[in-house]
Amino acid sequence: MQIDAAVRKSIFKGISLSLFIYALPVALLFLTFALRGQHPWHSPLSANQSWWLGRWNDWGITGFMVVLGLAELVLGLYDHDRWDGNEKLTDIACFAFPRIIVRPFFTYFSLKVLPFVLPGVANIFRWVPFWWGFLIICIADDLTQYWYHRLHHQVPWLWRYHRTHHSAPYMGMSMASRQNAFYTIFFSQTYLTSSLVYLGLGPSALVVHAAKSMITTLAHSSIPWDKPFYQHRVLHPIAWVLERFISTPATHHAHHADSTDDGVGYYKGNFGNMFFLWDVMFGTAHISRQYPRSYGISHYAGDPWYAQFLWPVFKSNVEGSELAANGPMVKEEKPSADYSPATESGSGALGLSSQTV
């Protein structure tokens, strides 16, 4: 299965532009130092500040997720009919894996592998001022994740590694972690940010990680925190900026819709994780200020949790599934029952292949 020619062109154009975006914060840093004659070869953060950032990263984020998860449960925002035993097991396995296995793995990678591969360069960029480091990591981490994510949608043979994230017919904060194990363990942005931490940008990385965790978790949450911004006219200017800058429930829920037929759902774009800005810049954005009626994959038939979590090691026993032993690489979208060509505005606007969900 080949990538659509228009999609391939769009990917190459976007990646070329990204090379300049990666270099932008460093170029600005250089210009600032050159013009002001600065040479801040020291870390502006005290040991005490670093300690508090570390605590917030560990316990603050954990507390935030627990409170948000409980709020979703108490408010009845999980669909009990569709959140069955198999979906619960998929969600639990995917939620536990990054916390129990991936974190220790990346800690080992940072403490043992990087010093072995890159000896003698630990903390060589410790002099980068905190907020410059923050800008560098925001762009480096999130732009890399944008491309990692987008390629898993638009390159047909990568799709099945990301399918688990889209198979749930509901939304909730735990969706942010619902991923195939191979998708999570090979997250490019995590290796990139770990390397930058090793090179000395640790304190900035802690703050970016905290901000990113909150934004992405809230974008997946079933609590539509952005709705008041669309309902009240006085808040519209803030909404305009917000929805173009970061991922909101409206734009990210559209990415998880099971159809693009209604002009609200848009699984062919809205790939941004922390920043939605990338979608705006690379022409993959779709903003409707509405929430899709249904989520997931139109042809999903409840693949077993172990296949969703560990495909291709374990295969699905659902015949014809993309995760089955002889299943298709990408299955055709099932047309929605109330589809009308008149409501097709927005879908396929980029000429993306309808097969690359």
Add this chain to the structure above:
Amino acid sequence: MNFTDAWLLTKKIVVGIVITLVPLAILTGGLWLTQRFAGAHAQDKQTTSTKAVTYAN
């Protein structure tokens, strides 16, 4: 897991490595150049001030 699966996984890892190393090279190269040139700039300024002090004396 058969040979095709292993091949797909290998290709996926290679794609991941490329999209990690390209930004890492751009950023580390840029920071290294900044440190080198801004350091030289700072050294130049320091040398000039030292000379000025010497001439004043």
